Amino acid sequence: MLSIKNLHANVADKEILKGINLDVKAGEIHAVMGPNGSGKSTLANILAGRDGYTVTQGSVSYQGQDLLAMDPETRACAGVFLALQYPVEIPGVNNVYFLKAAYNAIRKHRGEEQVDAVKFLGLVKDKMKLVDIDTAFLNRAVNEGFSGGEKKRNEILQMLVLEPRLALLDETDSGLDIDALKVVAKGINALRSPERAMVLVTHYQRLLDYVVPDCVHVLAAGRIAKSGDKSLAAELEQRGYDWVTAGASA
Amino acid sequence: MNAVAETAPPYADSFAALQHTRAPDWLAELRRSAFARFTERGFPPERAEDWKYSNTRALQKLRFSPATTPPTNLGTEAIAAALLQHPQVQRLVFVDGVHVPALGSKHAAVPGLRITPLDTALREHRADLRELLLPEARWDNDPFTALNTAFLADGALIEAAGNVQVTAPVQLVFVSTPHTEACASHPRVMVTLGTNVKLTLVESYFGLDGAANFTNSCTQIALAANSRLDYFAVQREAQGDFHVSRVYVSQRERSRFASHVYNLGGEWVRNDLRVRLEDAGASVRMDGVYLADRSRHVDNHTRIDHLVAYTASDELYRGIIRDRGHAVFNGKVVVAEAAIKTDATQTNNNLLLTRNGEIDTKPELEIYADDVKCNHGATIGQLDxxxxxxxxxxxxxxxxxxxxxxxxxxxxxxxxxxxxxxxxxxxxxxxxxxxxxxxxxxx
Structure with a gap:
């Protein structure tokens, strides 16, 4: 589904990614771990099409297409979803209006019929139960005045509604208490399916207690320094990152 | 100098025509002195500080005739988009400045609330009309107010005696329609709320496609103790329309005025909104939205006078400027020496979306009192x-x-x-x- 080859990228002339190679197949969950500054978020943002990054080498193919040549909205319509590390507050835009607009934009792209407000509300309310969000959230402005945990749950709600083929979660677990973490994990697990792939960018192993990954990669100094199965995450938790990163920067 | 002929002052023909209509002596005199004031002062000079960014040259060049007979074929469906839908709405509709009863609402009158078209009041020689119209008409020697008074003929009187909570909203709709000759109208609105009155008033200025008229409106609002007025003025005139508005508000003890002024249409628009907080506990919320797109010019000048202690104002104007639009915001807040414990907030945010757009914003705070809480801020930015x-x-x-x-x-x-x-x-x-x-x- 996703194939990253020798990806190099700069932020403001500083090379952050120095040759990433990663293959993610449908049905798989990959965890990308690593210390601060290793390039995890950069990778997630580049895959979603955010400005401010310059790809200097390499390629990313998504379902056989050149992902890097696509606009952010085209990627979204093709099924790519990024749960942001810092979801943006948008005063004046109603949460459910935004969600419906996004839902219908994606449907339109697929040549499907637009869904009206009543039908959409029914659909959203089902998903909201999963992530334990109060319906009052729907009529608030997008993320405005939300707590950190509420913002992250709102991201998961969007993901559940938009049902992406490739979900990228950028530190969705950071800053969450254990209850919120379980809710987020529940949302992720609900979406797990043979047609769907997920990449979880995370600093800590604790999300992986609730969402069991197929592969774990450790990013260090812009490269994947080590890959393994879920046991790698447990080992990192015990031993820290130093034993992996020491080898990478050498 | 050169061969420019000595021309009659603008509006002289229209004014001469008006002289032939019947009017009580006091009104004829009121109009005459106002017109003399307008002629003497003329349009604001280009160097005038308050008019620095709003050139009236285009307005001066145009010749407007007064609209005499409203079009008879205009139905409510043509103005449907301007109408506030409410089961009890009390609505008067004016077409090019002339009251058209057929387009108004037919709901039963609301006890305690009196709505009178100005032409009716003048026709019926209402005894107190002179007292009502005389005192504030000389406001600041403003030429547009003088012009409005000179052509005083139609508009509305809205009066609520004390102690009524009016749930039915009042709406005044001023429609600008296309003519072979552009016309000028000068609606006058007088709002008087007694003590403990609560009222909602909407003024809608609406233009039909192809209209290119000049509306020079003047609204005077007096709020007695503990009254509350929710006021919404929306200006959606046609692409060729000119609009100048003056809104003067005086507020007594603990009265509350919530103003919402939206400028969404017209070609050249200048609004002045002035509020005087005259007694303790009086407060004003002054909000606005302006859209300066295409080649539209929109200028909002606001002024709040905190005259006594314990008064509050909260102002938020936001503007969107795109294409070749030009917007001007000037917000003045004056805190008099006696006005201790004043609480005043003013914010003006602008979204400048194109290179060719222009915004001139100027907050002006004049504080003569100690022990006040005043803050203001103006921003110009792009989309996040x-x-x-x-x-x-x-x-x-x-x-x-x-x-x-x-x-x-x-x-x-x-x-x-x-x-x-x-x-x-x-x-x-x-x-x-x-x-x-x-x-x-x-x-």
């Missing part, structure tokens, strides 16, 4: 890149994302309207100019 990416990353195309954020920028102001059905109506009106504003709450 982070928010744009966020919307696009969810599938919205770039244009839709931009429109959505632009609408949201204005909607923040609308969401401050506490009173229903006003807030919903304001949203609808906003959505007519900014399509990505969700007119309904929720999905």
């Amino acid at each position: 890149e982070q928010a744009l990416f966020y919307l696009r990353s969810r599938g919205l195309d770039l244009d839709t994302a931009r429109e959505l954020l632009t609408g949201a920028f204005a909607r923040v102001v609308t969401d401050r309207i506490a009173a229903e059905p006003l807030r919903r109506f304001a949203l609808e009106q906003l959505a007519s100019a900014l399509p990505q504003v969700a007119a309904e709450d929720g999905a």
Whole structure:
């Protein structure tokens, strides 16, 4: 589904990614771990099409297409979803209006019929139960005045509604208490399916207690320094990152 | 100098024609002295500080005739988009300045509330009319007020005796229609609320396609102790319309005035809104939205006078400037020496979306009292890149994302309207100019 080859990228002339190679197949969950500054978020943002990054080498193919040549909205319509590390507050835009607009934009792209407000509300309310969000959230402005945990749950709600083929979660677990973490994990697990792939960018192993990954990669100094199965995450938790990163920067 | 012929002062022909209509002596004299004042002063000179960014040259060049007979073929469906829907709405409709009873609402009168078209009051020689119209008409030697008084003929008197909570909103609709000759109208609105009165008033200035007229409106509002007026003025005139408005408000003890002024149409617009807080506990909320797109010129001058202690003002104006639009905001807040414990906030935010657009913003605070809480801020910015990416990353195309954020920028102001059905109506009106504003709450 996703194939990253020798990806190099700069932020403001500083090379952050120095040759990433990663293959993610449908049905798989990959965890990308690593210390601060290793390039995890950069990778997630580049895959979603955010400005401010310059790809200097390499390629990313998504379902056989050149992902890097696509606009952010085209990627979204093709099924790519990024749960942001810092979801943006948008005063004046109603949460459910935004969600419906996004839902219908994606449907339109697929040549499907637009869904009206009543039908959409029914659909959203089902998903909201999963992530334990109060319906009052729907009529608030997008993320405005939300707590950190509420913002992250709102991201998961969007993901559940938009049902992406490739979900990228950028530190969705950071800053969450254990209850919120379980809710987020529940949302992720609900979406797990043979047609769907997920990449979880995370600093800590604790999300992986609730969402069991197929592969774990450790990013260090812009490269994947080590890959393994879920046991790698447990080992990192015990031993820290130093034993992996020491080898990478050498 | 050169061969420019000595021309009659502007509006002299129209004024001469008006002299032939019957009017009581006091009114004829009132008009004459006002016209003399207008002629003497003329249009504001280009170097005048208050007119620095609003050149009246185009307005001066045009010749407007007075509209005498309103078009008979105009039905409510032509102005449907301007109408506030409410089961008890009390509505008067004016076409090119002339009251057209057939277009008004037919609901039963509301006890305690008196709404009189000005032409009716003049025709019936209402005894107190002279007292009502005389005192404030000389306001600041403003030429446009003088012009309005010189042509005083139609408009509305809205009076609520003490101790009524009027749930039925009042709406005045001023429609500008296309003519072979452009016309000028000078509506006068007088609002008087007694003690403990609560009222909602909407003034809608609406233009039909192809109209190119000049509306020079003047609204005077007097709020007695503990009264509350929710006021919404929406200006959606046609692309060729000129509009000058003067709104003067005086507020007594603990009265509350919530003003929402939306400029969404017209070609050249200048508004002056002035509020005097005359007694303790009086407070004003002064909000506005202006859209300067195409080649539209929109100028909002506001002034709040805190004259006594314990008064409060909260002002938020937001403007969207795109294409070759030009917007001007000048917000003056004056805190008199006696006005200790004044609480005044003023914010002006502008979204400048094109290179060729222009915004001139100037907050002016004059504080002569100690022990006050005053703050102000003006910003000019572009759409938030982070928010744009966020919307696009969810599938919205770039244009839709931009429109959505632009609408949201204005909607923040609308969401401050506490009173229903006003807030919903304001949203609808906003959505007519900014399509990505969700007119309904929720999905």
